[in-house]
Amino acid sequence: MAEIGIDPYQGFAAAVLASLRGEQLSVAPEDLQTFAIDQGPVTDFHEPAAVVWAESVADVQAVVRAAAAHNVPLVTRGAGTGVSGGAHATAGSVVLNLTRMNTILEINAADEIARVEPGVINGDLNQALAELGLMFAPDPASYKISTIGGNIATNAGGLRCAKYGVTRDAVLALDVVLADGTLIHTGHRTFKGVAGYDLTSLFVGSEGTLGVVVGATVRLKYLPTIVRTLAVFFPDVQTAAAGVLALGSARVQPCILELLDGPSLQELDFRNGSDLASRGTALLLIQFDGLAAAQEEALAIAAVEELGGTASREDPAEAQRLVDLRRNNRGLDVDAVNRVGEDVAVPRSQLVHYISALEEMARRHGVDLNVIAHAGDGNLHPTFSVPGMDAISVASLNAALDDSIAKALELGGTITGEHGIGQYKLRWLPLEQSEQVLEIQRSIKDMFDPQGILNPGKAIPTA
Numbered sequence: 001m002a003e004i005g006i007d008p009y010q011g012f013a014a015a016v017l018a019s020l021r022g023e024q025l026s027v028a029p030e031d032l033q034t035f036a037i038d039q040g041p042v043t044d045f046h047e048p049a050a051v052v053w054a055e056s057v058a059d060v061q062a063v064v065r066a067a068a069a070h071n072v073p074l075v076t077r078g079a080g081t082g083v084s085g086g087a088h089a090t091a092g093s094v095v096l097n098l099t100r101m102n103t104i105l106e107i108n109a110a111d112e113i114a115r116v117e118p119g120v121i122n123g124d125l126n127q128a129l130a131e132l133g134l135m136f137a138p139d140p141a142s143y144k145i146s147t148i149g150g151n152i153a154t155n156a157g158g159l160r161c162a163k164y165g166v167t168r169d170a171v172l173a174l175d176v177v178l179a180d181g182t183l184i185h186t187g188h189r190t191f192k193g194v195a196g197y198d199l200t201s202l203f204v205g206s207e208g209t210l211g212v213v214v215g216a217t218v219r220l221k222y223l224p225t226i227v228r229t230l231a232v233f234f235p236d237v238q239t240a241a242a243g244v245l246a247l248g249s250a251r252v253q254p255c256i257l258e259l260l261d262g263p264s265l266q267e268l269d270f271r272n273g274s275d276l277a278s279r280g281t282a283l284l285l286i287q288f289d290g291l292a293a294a295q296e297e298a299l300a301i302a303a304v305e306e307l308g309g310t311a312s313r314e315d316p317a318e319a320q321r322l323v324d325l326r327r328n329n330r331g332l333d334v335d336a337v338n339r340v341g342e343d344v345a346v347p348r349s350q351l352v353h354y355i356s357a358l359e360e361m362a363r364r365h366g367v368d369l370n371v372i373a374h375a376g377d378g379n380l381h382p383t384f385s386v387p388g389m390d391a392i393s394v395a396s397l398n399a400a401l402d403d404s405i406a407k408a409l410e411l412g413g414t415i416t417g418e419h420g421i422g423q424y425k426l427r428w429l430p431l432e433q434s435e436q437v438l439e440i441q442r443s444i445k446d447m448f449d450p451q452g453i454l455n456p457g458k459a460i461p462t463a
């Protein structure tokens, strides 16, 4: 372990190393580089001063106490798959890496709960639960690589959220290390519980700015044994979006309801050698689960065919392939200044209108666009891109992004459905929330973190 050479880090490192092994703290250039950013666009690059791997709650407490004593900003990090820059290092910060805290502490099938450390990978928990016929329902497309702690801190959504809700709906209780190193426990092991203010919900989605989540009690659901999957191709993306409302009117409840436009299908074909674009201009990928799946599927086919959709029932292998293709639609791409994937959500009744508006914006600003959406939730991921990194191209891209945000808000939507504000979306938050609401959030931040050491400059804009 190299020495940290810059004050106040010498004092910080000495304090940390009084409790942790030397191997748990690194200032090696490759570590500082690896853990400098997540997968969000980078607008203000900083390498951290050090990276610390906590292995226990006591380690986290020791690190937070050292940071408080030496006024060192801490960026808590799970797998670093966030796409809003929430885990980007900031000036002078230390990255607190929780991936080694990856033990499933308890699975209680009778109570239908699990207790986990924050670094447990979502997919690993689900693999363990599947043996018992249970699941942790929130399934961000990154579920094979992202941590439960990160899912909680971002209130992650996913494909199954159309039926089962987002991460907040699955979190019953949290263990949290506060900014002074105190450990608190919020919530309850029971499904119900209304004692006091709901601090558990406050921590969910707080992006590491209010405390460090060091343990979670989550609610489980039954892993469905009957699943039916439909691929419905439409002649245009607007009609596919209208299909979402048609399914709602048919009063069927898909567990997965994803929309992919023509350019997204072409990109998937290009990357994976599939033939999706030859089957139609836009796709609704629809899955039903549970004992009524076949009945719901029949009602859904009638509803989408009335709109001109071509529905095909997919066998389990093809269904899995299509869902995997959708989950991997980003490929290995990381957002950059010339390619930004958005995360707006609009009321479902506005989906058709919003998608048309996006296409018009892309044409007007001369940028490329593809749209995928967790359509059942009205949550869209339009990706705008330009070939060049020159100032004019990037300005066009940013103008399109700004317009897409303004339009989503005009239609009653939000600037982020599931990825969080992080660093990248700070500039848009005042467009959605009034100064009074922002001020309340700043006072909450001040109360939990008076020194401002927990992930500063993220989630809420400073005054």
Ligand SMILES: Cc1cc2nc3c(=O)[nH]c(=O)nc-3n(C[C@H](O)[C@H](O)[C@H](O)COP(=O)(O)OP(=O)(O)OC[C@H]3O[C@@H](n4cnc5c(N)ncnc54)[C@H](O)[C@@H]3O)c2cc1C
Pocket (backbone or CB within 6 Å): 038, 039, 075, 076, 077, 078, 079, 080, 081, 082, 083, 085, 086, 087, 098, 118, 139, 140, 141, 142, 145, 146, 147, 148, 149, 150, 151, 152, 153, 154, 155, 156, 157, 158, 159, 207, 208, 209, 211, 212, 213, 214, 327, 330, 418, 419, 422, 455, 458
């Ligand atoms: C291919 C791909 C697909 C994706 N699909 C989805 C999707 O479908 N739905 C979705 O919602 N997101 C998706 N994401 C975004 C990302 O995976 C999620 O935001 C995920 O929840 C982040 O988890 P993580 O472990 O990587 O957290 P990180 O990126 O490490 O951190 C995310 C934020 O949480 C904070 N944090 C992390 N752990 C803790 C903790 N224990 N205590 C306090 N704060 C903490 C960090 O400081 C940061 O602000 C996708 C990303 C990729 C790359």
